[in-house]
Amino acid sequence: STIEKLDLLKRYDVCVIDEIQMIANTQRGQAWTRAVLGLSCPEIHICGAENARPLLLRILEDCGDQVEVIEYKRKTPLEVVDRPFTLERVEPGDALVAFSKKRVLEMAAMYQSKGVRTSVIYGDLPPETRRMQYRDFLSGESKVLVTTDAIGMGVNLPIRRVVFTELTKFDGNERRWLTSQEVKQIAGRAGRQGIYDVGYVASTEDYGAEFLRECLETEDEPLEQAVLGPSEALLEIHELPLREKLALWSVTEEKLPYYRKMDVRDYLLVLDAVAPFRLPEPILFRLMTLPFDVRSYELMQTLLEYVETFFIRHKDAVPRPEPAGWQLQDLERYYQKLCLYYSFSKNFGAQFDPQWVYRERDTTSERLNQLLLRL
Numbered sequence: 001s002t003i004e005k006l007d008l009l010k011r012y013d014v015c016v017i018d019e020i021q022m023i024a025n026t027q028r029g030q031a032w033t034r035a036v037l038g039l040s041c042p043e044i045h046i047c048g049a050e051n052a053r054p055l056l057l058r059i060l061e062d063c064g065d066q067v068e069v070i071e072y073k074r075k076t077p078l079e080v081v082d083r084p085f086t087l088e089r090v091e092p093g094d095a096l097v098a099f100s101k102k103r104v105l106e107m108a109a110m111y112q113s114k115g116v117r118t119s120v121i122y123g124d125l126p127p128e129t130r131r132m133q134y135r136d137f138l139s140g141e142s143k144v145l146v147t148t149d150a151i152g153m154g155v156n157l158p159i160r161r162v163v164f165t166e167l168t169k170f171d172g173n174e175r176r177w178l179t180s181q182e183v184k185q186i187a188g189r190a191g192r193q194g195i196y197d198v199g200y201v202a203s204t205e206d207y208g209a210e211f212l213r214e215c216l217e218t219e220d221e222p223l224e225q226a227v228l229g230p231s232e233a234l235l236e237i238h239e240l241p242l243r244e245k246l247a248l249w250s251v252t253e254e255k256l257p258y259y260r261k262m263d264v265r266d267y268l269l270v271l272d273a274v275a276p277f278r279l280p281e282p283i284l285f286r287l288m289t290l291p292f293d294v295r296s297y298e299l300m301q302t303l304l305e306y307v308e309t310f311f312i313r314h315k316d317a318v319p320r321p322e323p324a325g326w327q328l329q330d331l332e333r334y335y336q337k338l339c340l341y342y343s344f345s346k347n348f349g350a351q352f353d354p355q356w357v358y359r360e361r362d363t364t365s366e367r368l369n370q371l372l373l374r375l
């Protein structure tokens with residue numbers, strides 16, 4: 001399960017929370033905090049970067065939990081290649097990393113035009129399509145992986161060398177240098193134990209080796225604050241509308257210094273968009289927490305269509321999404337609409353056929369995979 005979809009009402013025997021360092025992420029961190037604090041489970045394994053340990057121990061002490069800490073050290077050495085990498089010198093087992101979908105697709109198309117079979121990974125790809133691309137790289141059908149930093153989490157592939165084709169990234173607010181933790185997360189995918197004796201890290205930049213070495217040798221600053229999201233307890237306050245309560249909640253300082261509030265701008269965008277419908281606050285709260293890209297005009301319009309159909313016209317079901325084209329971007333957006341259709345229908349009890357959604361997502365993922373093979 002993605003961490004956002006975790007069901008806290010269910011009891012589990014054992015749970016594993018991976019990538020715990022994400023608990024400090026401004027947008028998504030609240031999902032990790034919610035999992036750590038809210039899981040109903042006698043045994044929880046929490047995995048992640050060393051710099052999350054002090055923060056996590058403070059949180060778990062508050063919970064009164066028994067904690068055992070186990071350290072794992074990398075067994076395969078990681079070496080930085082001094083000589084700048086040129087794209088023509090690509091070899092089987094290489095993973096080339098860029099920080100935009102456009103750049104990834106350009107590089108993949110260049111290699112495939114030269115007869116180099118390539119697997120492609122970036123954030124907009126559905127999970128099923130990613131698995132297909134990973135499968136080809138695992139089997140050796142594709143020799144090279146071209147990817148964004150999506151490779152940095154939850155991926156264990158036979159990569160011999162990670163090549164940074166960029167050392168800066170746009171993080172949604174500004175273009176900045178990669179952090180030492182980002183470099184470690186991505187570079188650490190090189191040299192899979194049991195396949196390679198050494199993992200290699202390289203850069204296309206003249207100064208890249210020095211930068212990468214410094215990042216890999218730098219001890220990361222400990223994480224200081226876990227990110228909290230708003231809870232439905234806000235609905236118990238009746239003096240203010242939800243939008244004002246949410247804005248007020250976001251600027252109220254936490255009593256415990258190792259928590260901070262999430263960025264609620266996306267939630268406010270949803271509340272502003274659906275404000276004309278004058279819906280009850282419990283519905284508004286669930287609408288604003290639906291998992292979709294609120295900055296996509298097309299997806300937001302789809303949500304508004306669903307709201308009007310289900311809550312204003314009182315229809316039993318909302319319209320099924322339809323593909324608007326067959327190019328990469330068309331299919332990616334169609335997949336996102338399928339996910340929104342599923343989430344909305346499931347959250348609000350609208351009539352729908354889950355099996356149809358599963359089939360459409362599988363078919364769309366396969367079509368995307370075929371397009372990537374023909375770049």
